[in-house]
Amino acid sequence: QATTVFAASSLRDAFPRIDRQATWSFGASNLLLAQIRAGAPADLFASASTAEPWALYRRGGCLRPVVFATNRLVLLVPRSNPAGIRTAFDLAHGSRKRVAVAAPGVPVGDYARRALARLGLAGVLQRNLVSSEINVAGVVSKVALGSADAGFAYKTDARIAARRVRAIALPGRAQPPIRYAACVVRRRGADRAGALATLARIRSASGRRTLRGAGFGVPGA
């Protein structure tokens, strides 16, 4: 049976290009963590932040996590941009906007909240209609289909949905450090060798190339 990789939604496009053999399950990192704890048959866990793999590691659920990619948070708006949003600060002015943000606990949700706080825009989440999406895919879909006027997602997501959305960069001071970490899951019957091989492939030169091609940063470069 193929190695099973539980990976953050934002890796959905890049990962299958790195390893065609593995079985993938994409979702919000926090949900994946909960599933692995509930006994899901994951061999490798790739999260959009370091918090979840470390939490698993501390409970003895996996080997020591390693950081394999970085990403940047952006503000997504629909191509048509009906609300005329140019910068994150526009969320605080004018009419009430419909904003899609991932739920608290979901890495991209936490990143977004942190970024808004750094910009002094924490009130944006009170003032506007904010849908707390279950994962980053939910955020992108809401913006792409025009349900939301804006949403916080990763730079890499903006590329995938480029036909429908436009990314607005956040000021550098607001950008939280976004580091993706992976760990090899410890559980009875886990395919540890396969997981290590997949992890190696991700961190290999070609893996790094693929990730970079998809818009991720790679550490130690």
Place this chain on the structure above:
Amino acid sequence: MVGLDVDIALALRSYELSVALGVGRERVALVGPSGAGKTTVLRAIAGLVRPDRGRIALGGDVWLDREHGIDRAPERRAVGFVFQEYALFPHLDVRANVAFGGGAHASDLLERFGIAHLAAQRPGGISGGERQRVALARALARDPGVLLLDEPLSALDTQTRAEVRAELHGLLAELGLPTLLVTHDYRDAVALADRIGVLVDGTLRQVGSAEELTKAPADAFVARFTGACVLYGSAEPDAAGARVVLDDGTVIRAATPAQGRVGVAIHPWEVRLSAQSPGDAAMNAIPGRIDTVVPEGGRLRVRACGLEAEVDTAQGPRPGDLVHAVFAPAAALVVAV
């Protein structure tokens, strides 16, 4: 006289229903086999079915005239309709059922039909005969100009039926409304109606009093309906009426002239069974064996020689006995086939 005039035509699944009938202040029964279109006639009068052609009027009040585009909705025709299974509203009590149509004299009607003590009962909780009275009271609460009854006795079991028939007879007579009732039991029709119409495949074969139907049935079907047995053969007129050669070769005589293929209808009470051929040459006699003997009332009903006869118990006929069925030429009614 305010009477109901019906003259309608309507294509049904397998034949065309075409009925012209006037009903005065009398009770007319429509009888006929299952599927003859009896119910459809009542429904057309009530406006629940729309005839293709024709006219329905109560006195000067025209309910339907296809030619002039008149077609009153059922709720605007003054009919009282008693449905086959009574169609009482199961969720309303007896009083509410009766009051549904008009309400003003519901209480009177409950009293009059002897169902006042059931006023608070649901129809589910009362007997078949009581249901029938509720249905009748309900139909009358609206002061209808015509009363239509569809198989008013068929929902009842044999015991209750005889009682309710007598009771209904009295009630209908008392009301004096133009009444059209449907039944497939000829005995019910005879017991309840002044005139009887025999409907077969959508066509009225004959309309008349029970006596007329019995004495001069229009055709073999009507004859059998009134209880006669029918023999078939070909007739030639002769001096005394007609000479009929039956299909089995037996020759009988009838009192009325006839020619060609005919039926001969003979009622059981006109037939006498005798062990020997009768001396009287003027009488018809058909020889044969007794098929069945069934006690009925104080007599025996005997099937023999294709005929039925009523004989006294004393005679003691037994199946298999050789007999002659004897009847007068006047009792041999020549009918169309």
Place this chain on the structure above:
Amino acid sequence: MVGLDVDIALALRSYELSVALGVGRERVALVGPSGAGKTTVLRAIAGLVRPDRGRIALGGDVWLDREHGIDRAPERRAVGFVFQEYALFPHLDVRANVAFGGGAHASDLLERFGIAHLAAQRPGGISGGERQRVALARALARDPGVLLLDEPLSALDTQTRAEVRAELHGLLAELGLPTLLVTHDYRDAVALADRIGVLVDGTLRQVGSAEELTKAPADAFVARFTGACVLYGSAEPDAAGARVVLDDGTVIRAATPAQGRVGVAIHPWEVRLSAQSPGDAAMNAIPGRIDTVVPEGGRLRVRACGLEAEVDTAQGPRPGDLVHAVFAPAAALVVAV
């Protein structure tokens, strides 16, 4: 002689059914009002209902003996059961219906009952009378030791009914099986059975031939069932039999001694109507008015003075006429109330 012996008791909703009955190679009819327990008796014999107490045996073959813990499943009792609405399998054709129970001589049976040409039809597509024959053939395909028929004629309309009754009479006679049939129509019972049992509220009131029931009804219920009218009063024995003072004060005489509160049953064919009081003091005469006059067959059935009479059409009685209902003391059958 291989006969069916039944002696069972079973608590039903509102009374206890308790029946002891032997059926030899004969046809026995159970008659009684709706809810009397007739169907339950047949179902108990077939094993579809379990009696609380009792024994059922066909010859030496014990099907049920609650005391000894014997209770054969229905499929292991040799019964042929013809259900009330025939219960033909709607998804199987006529041949498969008949072959369901045994199959070996299904073709023979189809021939014998004249339904071979219907073999490939579904039950939905054939007439009521044909259905009945299919049901009978199906029940016989298993070579049953007893034949049970539940209301074999009630699913038929009035016309077909008379024909099928005669036909069924012939078939049952030919089979010569112990046969128990249930009906609520006394006339069906008389036509079809050798003996008749009257079942009321779970109790057999009387078992006997039609003649016995007519001549000596055990009680008022049986008497009314056989077609008699019953008058009530109190009796005292006298020289000729009994003197009964009816509730309305009229005094009549009966030929049998009696004492206390009784019913007096008089059959319509024993009653003569006359305009004047009869000269003959030996005859009973009840004066009164005619209630209703209904033609029946070649005669009129007249209700008068609480009695019914059959009179010739010639007499021409009319409702409201003053008459005396005249009958012989021997025709006044004293019955228990």
Place this chain on the structure above:
Amino acid sequence: MAARAGFTALLALCTGIVCVFLALPLVALFTQAPLGDLPSLLGEPVVRDALKVTVRTVIVANLAIVLFGTPASYLLATRRFRGRALLVTLTELPLVLPPAVAGIALLVAFGATGLIGSGLDRAGIVLPFSEWAVVLAMVFVAGPFYLRQGITAFEGVDPALVDAARTLGARPARVFARIALPLAASGLLAGWVLAFARSIGEFGATIIFAGNVAGRTQTLTLTIYEELGANFDIALAISILLVVLSAGVLLSYKVLSAWSGSTSTSPSPSARTS
């Protein structure tokens, strides 16, 4: 005798397996949940908000379903016209449609860039992220349950009773109100129970179409899913709340219909002959 006992044993075995399988998850829910903490878990703001949203949207959706569904199912049940079969099939289609597909379909119809959504948008009516979106999703997926039962219930009203009412002078509106509606009531109630349960449980279509706006479109089932990765105990607590609610509705319906059944299905005129 052995064969016969064998057959019944086989039936009993299958029934046992089925019942254990269906009962097990429900039992587990109660044994595994922190029942003691239930009050405090259900008092969390996120649960309270979701409960309010759920109650509001379910009420509005069910009102709409009953108000529009009752006349529509009456018409579809009692009138014969061209295209009727098509309309009936149309009302049944959402029953067999995956809720996720329903969500997509609603999105392309009423979404900001959708078929009529773009028009609505220009008119200033914005459905996504609004409570109305939740209501629309509920009506779309739950309505057909009511419609289908409604059609069956109205078709089940003995036409002779309708005819009788008309010959007694009742106009169509009165026939509807006094005869058809009371007689179809228990069937309508059954349909409503299903629609109610379906709307309260709506998840797939809502998550796709309506978003997850706390206090506005986040219903209890969406909260379950959201809390799955965050606070599993809250998800459990909401689950128990919804089980109790569903079972309560189901049981009160059964008790009610058994009760009304015992008074109104006592041998009725039409039941006698069947």
Place this chain on the structure above:
Amino acid sequence: MAARAGFTALLALCTGIVCVFLALPLVALFTQAPLGDLPSLLGEPVVRDALKVTVRTVIVANLAIVLFGTPASYLLATRRFRGRALLVTLTELPLVLPPAVAGIALLVAFGATGLIGSGLDRAGIVLPFSEWAVVLAMVFVAGPFYLRQGITAFEGVDPALVDAARTLGARPARVFARIALPLAASGLLAGWVLAFARSIGEFGATIIFAGNVAGRTQTLTLTIYEELGANFDIALAISILLVVLSAGVLLSYKVLSAWSGSTSTSPSPSARTS
């Protein structure tokens, strides 16, 4: 005359609103989708994988539903015993249970730390997030539809026919096979259509209990949800595939039952008297 036309107009208005509302999303699906790209979109590996998973799990789930559900519903329909009402209610409860709650309940029952899941886990059997989990979720949410229709269908078999078969010497197993099953067949088929549609559309319970593992637990409905943010056209394409499939099943069922109805519901012995 005005009042009467008014009432009918009101009915027609409601029916029109209902039908437009139900039709609009379906129409939008077809007008908004890139119909020309459909073949290539449906050929994407992610769709092909999901299709395979869906086909496999739906087949297994429906086999289980029919194999266990048929005998169970026969027993529940025909035998009277203590606790029967309880069991029937138990089979109905999942019908009114939100699918998300069903997912949670399955998780706490069969999950690694669940009621019996922990035991299974020790025995080396891991259900959650496996293909079996998808099957279990489908059986749990869709099975009751089949059971309920099955009970109704078997209850609808005229008991006189069963009695007749028994007096003709048929043992219970033969009565079941030759009488009850053929006569209940159309009702069972109707139940199976509902169960099939429900299982193919399963979303809430699956995503919670079985996760979203591509090629293993990711069914078509889960793929819709996942592709929503990535490639909306794939989501649309799958939606159209599922609409066509659902409508096809519904229509072939309707045609089939209309056809069998016309041969077997021609005046049957029991229909005559009603």
